[in-house]
Amino acid sequence: MKRKTRKVDPQVCSVVGLSADEQATAMGRTIMKAAFERAGISRTELAKRMEVTPGRVTQILDYDRNWELKTIVRLLFACGQVVDFCWREPEVKGKKVMG
Numbered sequence: 001m002k003r004k005t006r007k008v009d010p011q012v013c014s015v016v017g018l019s020a021d022e023q024a025t026a027m028g029r030t031i032m033k034a035a036f037e038r039a040g041i042s043r044t045e046l047a048k049r050m051e052v053t054p055g056r057v058t059q060i061l062d063y064d065r066n067w068e069l070k071t072i073v074r075l076l077f078a079c080g081q082v083v084d085f086c087w088r089e090p091e092v093k094g095k096k097v098m099g
Contacts, residue, residue: 021065025065028067028072029061031076032060032061032067032072032075032076033061035075035076035079035081036061036075036079038079038081039078039079039080039081041079043057043058043061046075046078046079049078049079050074050075050078060075
């Protein structure tokens with residue numbers, strides 16, 4: 001059975017009721033693909049910089065759903081990006097959802 005995929009805007013994940021796993025998948029993939037596109041390099045070059053095979057790069061960018069943090073950081077560094085993490089309390093139309 002083929003898994004149905006949906007396009008997700010990570011900025012509205014909490015509003016549309018996605019699970020935490022779905023939010024993480026959407027945001028992780030969006031961040032990594034954006035960094036890769038901005039770097040303007042081939043998948044082969046990215047693989048060399050990450051010290052993995054080109055097939056692994058394809059797997060990371062297109063198929064994986066459970067990345068280790070170190071995989072995301074390695075890809076971002078290989079694309080010349082600086083990594084910062086932050087968090088905030090979710091809000092829906094100006095109201096806090098939790099707490």
